[in-house]
Amino acid sequence: MEHYAVAIAVTAGIYALMALGMNVIWGMAGLINLGLVGFFAVGAYVSGLLTLRLGVPIPLGMAAGAGAASAFGVAVALITVRLRGDYLAIVTLGFAETLRIVMANELWIANGTDGLSGIPGPFRGAFGPHLFNVFYLGLVVAAVVVLFFLVDRLAHAPFGRVLRAIRDDEEIAQVAGKNVVRFKVKAFGFGTAALGLAGALYGHFTSYIAPDLFAPLLTLYIKLSLLAGGLGNSMGAVVGAVLVVFFLESTRFLMPLIPGITAVQGAALRELMIAVVLLVILRFYAKGLIPERIEHPHLPDAAACAGS
Amino acid sequence: MDVLQLILNGLMAGTILAVPAIGLTAMFAVLRFTNFALASHMTIGAFAGFVANGWLGWPVAPSLLAAFVVAGLVGLATDELILKPFRAAGFITTAIGSIALTIALENCIRFAFGNELRGYNFPIRRDWAWGGLHVSPQQVENLVIAVIAMGLLFAFVSFTRTGKAMRAVADNPMLAAIKGVNADLVARLVSFLAMGLAGLGGMLIGLDTTIDPLIGFKTILSIFAAAVVGGLGSLPGAVAGALLVGVGEELSLLVLSPAYRSAVGFLAILIVLTLRPRGLVSARAY
Numbered sequence: 001m002e003h004y005a006v007a008i009a010v011t012a013g014i015y016a017l018m019a020l021g022m023n024v025i026w027g028m029a030g031l032i033n034l035g036l037v038g039f040f041a042v043g044a045y046v047s048g049l050l051t052l053r054l055g056v057p058i059p060l061g062m063a064a065g066a067g068a069a070s071a072f073g074v075a076v077a078l079i080t081v082r083l084r085g086d087y088l089a090i091v092t093l094g095f096a097e098t099l100r101i102v103m104a105n106e107l108w109i110a111n112g113t114d115g116l117s118g119i120p121g122p123f124r125g126a127f128g129p130h131l132f133n134v135f136y137l138g139l140v141v142a143a144v145v146v147l148f149f150l151v152d153r154l155a156h157a158p159f160g161r162v163l164r165a166i167r168d169d170e171e172i173a174q175v176a177g178k179n180v181v182r183f184k185v186k187a188f189g190f191g192t193a194a195l196g197l198a199g200a201l202y203g204h205f206t207s208y209i210a211p212d213l214f215a216p217l218l219t220l221y222i223k224l225s226l227l228a229g230g231l232g233n234s235m236g237a238v239v240g241a242v243l244v245v246f247f248l249e250s251t252r253f254l255m256p257l258i259p260g261i262t263a264v265q266g267a268a269l270r271e272l273m274i275a276v277v278l279l280v281i282l283r284f285y286a287k288g289l290i291p292e293r294i295e296h297p298h299l300p301d302a303a304a305c306a307g308s
Numbered sequence: 309m310d311v312l313q314l315i316l317n318g319l320m321a322g323t324i325l326a327v328p329a330i331g332l333t334a335m336f337a338v339l340r341f342t343n344f345a346l347a348s349h350m351t352i353g354a355f356a357g358f359v360a361n362g363w364l365g366w367p368v369a370p371s372l373l374a375a376f377v378v379a380g381l382v383g384l385a386t387d388e389l390i391l392k393p394f395r396a397a398g399f400i401t402t403a404i405g406s407i408a409l410t411i412a413l414e415n416c417i418r419f420a421f422g423n424e425l426r427g428y429n430f431p432i433r434r435d436w437a438w439g440g441l442h443v444s445p446q447q448v449e450n451l452v453i454a455v456i457a458m459g460l461l462f463a464f465v466s467f468t469r470t471g472k473a474m475r476a477v478a479d480n481p482m483l484a485a486i487k488g489v490n491a492d493l494v495a496r497l498v499s500f501l502a503m504g505l506a507g508l509g510g511m512l513i514g515l516d517t518t519i520d521p522l523i524g525f526k527t528i529l530s531i532f533a534a535a536v537v538g539g540l541g542s543l544p545g546a547v548a549g550a551l552l553v554g555v556g557e558e559l560s561l562l563v564l565s566p567a568y569r570s571a572v573g574f575l576a577i578l579i580v581l582t583l584r585p586r587g588l589v590s591a592r593a594y
Contacts, residue, residue, distance in 0.1 A: 032400045034344075034407060034522060079578060083585050086342040086540065089403045090532050091581065093344075094574040097529055105567045220411060223404055268418035275412035282405055297416075 006133040010205055012245040013140035014198045017120045019225040019237035020147050021194025026223075026231035027292070028160055028166030029187035031077075032089045036195050036222055039069040039095030041214040043196030044203035045103065045110055048119040051204070058122050062200040067198020070189045079190035081181050096216065104211040115210025119203050136205050143201065144238065147194060154190075163187055164232075217271060221248065224278045230288030239289060248274070313441055314558040320447055322554020324453045324516070324526075328509030329534035329546040330458060331502035337478040337541040338498045339396075341399055344406040345386065346506045346531065348413035350524035353379035353507020354514040355417055360430050368430050368446075372453060372511055379507020380500040386413070388501040397538065410525070418521040425518040428511075450512050456546065457508055461501065474498060478541070526570065530557065533573030537580045539587025548588050552576070 001081025018036065025031050033039075047065030050056040056064070076095055080088040103110060110116040122139070125134050154160045162183050165173040174180050203209045221244055251273060255266035281288075316559040328350055335343045356378035361371035386409060433445045465471040476484040477494045485491055509531075510524055530553055538549025553573055560572045580587060 026400065030400065034403065036389055057431055079581050083581065085402070086336070087536070087581060087585070089342060089344075090536065091577060092534070094529050094577055098571045098574045101571050105565060110452070153440050156341065180332065208438075218406060223408075248331060264422050265419050268415040272412050272415040272419065275408045278408040279390060279412065282401060282408070283390075286397065286401070 010137050010140050013082055013144050014202050015243025016238045016241035017198040018222045019241045020151050021191040022184045022222055023237045024187050025191035028163040033092045033094035034089050035096030037101045037218045039192040040199035042069040043199030043210045046201040047200035048116050051120050065200035066193045066197040070193035074189040077185045081184045088279035100211045117208045119207045120255045121204045148234050183292045225279045230290040232292030236288050236290040318555030318558030320451050322551035323451050324512045325534050325554050326547045326550035327454050328506040329531045330551045331505035333535045333546040335502045341402045345409045347524035347528040348410040349383050349503040349506040350510030351417050352382050354510035354523050355517040357511035375511035376504040376508040380504030383503020384500040390446045414521050420456040425520050427518045529570040533576045536577050539589045542589040545589030
């Protein structure tokens with residue numbers, strides 16, 4: 001049970017990393033990414049393949065995974081950034097699906113649907129399974145803390161303010177002389193790097209990745225995390241991710257308790273519930289638990305101005 | 309394989325892809341958002357048709373009508389209750405809402421029917437051969453039904469007063485409102501017709517192969533490709549785009565495995581967005 005709890009906590013940390021990345025893309029820049037699972041997969045595959053096949057050190061593999069995901073993110077953003085947001089939605093969704101098809105069919109890359117197994121974990125052999133999980137949890141928490149402060153810093157820096165301005169009114173940001181395209185591409189590249197890092201961390205933790213693991217449902221989980229916590233703020237992203245993992249795991253235990261349904265029906269009911277919860281939150285509680293705080297510059301009031 | 313045969317197959321597959329693609333592009337033109345819930349409505353249509361055909365023993369043609377009506381009604385209801393409030397909240401909310409809706413509906417189908425592959429009942433007939441080209445009578449029947457459905461839609465949009473109202477809203481919603489066009493009514497009509505077409509398309513695709521709860525999601529990329537290649541928002545564009553994507557997907561079999569069918573659609577999207585983002589027919593509702 002303790003083993004399980006630690007594994008769940010690692011999952012929550014990986015979700016929090018993704019939620020932080022998506023917070024930059026969606027919460028701050030107002031860009032859509034329906035294929036976040038694709039960037040997650042890029043990170044997992046690149047890092048897994050490099051360390052497994054070429055013997056690259058794990059930290060370097062993770063960095064390469066994040067970098068590769070970011071490169072794909074920048075490419076996708078460059079193609080669509082000048083167009084209506086709908087196109088970014090279609091292209092990101094298509095990217096994730098196409099990547100899944102490629103990984104499932106090109107056996108020479110990573111064994112197709114059989115997946116890639118035996119991905120090394122840092123000190124896995126030296127620590128034994130239990131200590132390894134605890135160590136890895138520390139690693140993931142450290143990554144979350146670092147990324148949290150990075151994103152928080154970014155949010156208060158001029159960069160973050162410009163992103164929010166673009167999100168709220170692109171034309172005004174443009175009139176104010178901001179290079180909207182560049183900011184959007186940078187935001188997308190930064191966010192997808194976080195998604196790739198999360199993927200790499202996931203692969204080295206479970207030691208096994210396969211195309212089926214990167215199903216679109218994961219995208220929904222992260223959206224749910226962000227919405228539940230409160231879109232646009234980093235604390236909300238982390239809290240939301242923890243809540244969502246807790247919710248997902250508890251439904252896993254709940255489903256077998258419902259009498260008279262098959263395993264497939266239970267799985268369907270679980271996905272249905274997740275989708276419905278997302279719809280309800282999106283409709284009625286779109287601000288989330290911790291709403292985004294926006295500090296407006298203090299303006300001297302009119303009377304004071306008139307008096308001086 | 310013979311290239312001519314592949315092109316013929318592609319044209320037939322493309323005609324069927326055009327049916328849901330028209331629905332997608334019509335919703336984009338009038339309601340101004342990309343409705344990802346199209347995927348689950350294709351699945352709903354395919355299964356409504358399966359219930360009519362497999363369980364109630366109806367022939368294929370009336371089953372297709374059932375697919376159209378059921379998917380259309382579900383589309384109308386879900387749009388009214390779920391997606392309409394999202395539209396006011398902006399496009400990201402709407403897009404995510406429609407993805408969540410599609411997963412919810414898909415799982416309703418999975419709950420009721422399970423994951424196994426199912427097929428429709430229709431008499432097996434010998435292929436027609438003509439100068440070395442083969443077509444099955446069922447394919448021709450599907451083609452004719454798809455063409456009739458699209459013909460009816462085009463006639464409706466071109467010649468009726470309601471069709472004119474639809475085009476007016478697509479062209480300029482504010483002007484249409486000033487002229488007294490009831491935008492809500494038009495939106496409902498478009499939701500019904502578009503999702504009905506999605507359902508019809510879902511069953512037509514299923515008639516060619518088998519159906520399972522993922523049938524909509526598996527083909528959605530090809531349909532998006534058709535609409536984007538043709539120019540999102542243009543009905544004739546969707547047809548042209550669908551034919552191109554259909555032929556492209558079949559011709560890709562010369563060099564790629566069939567698994568890459570929808571990847572071809574994605575490639576088409578990337579090429580069009582890079583070279584000519586407004587698509588073949590620049591975005592005009594009609």
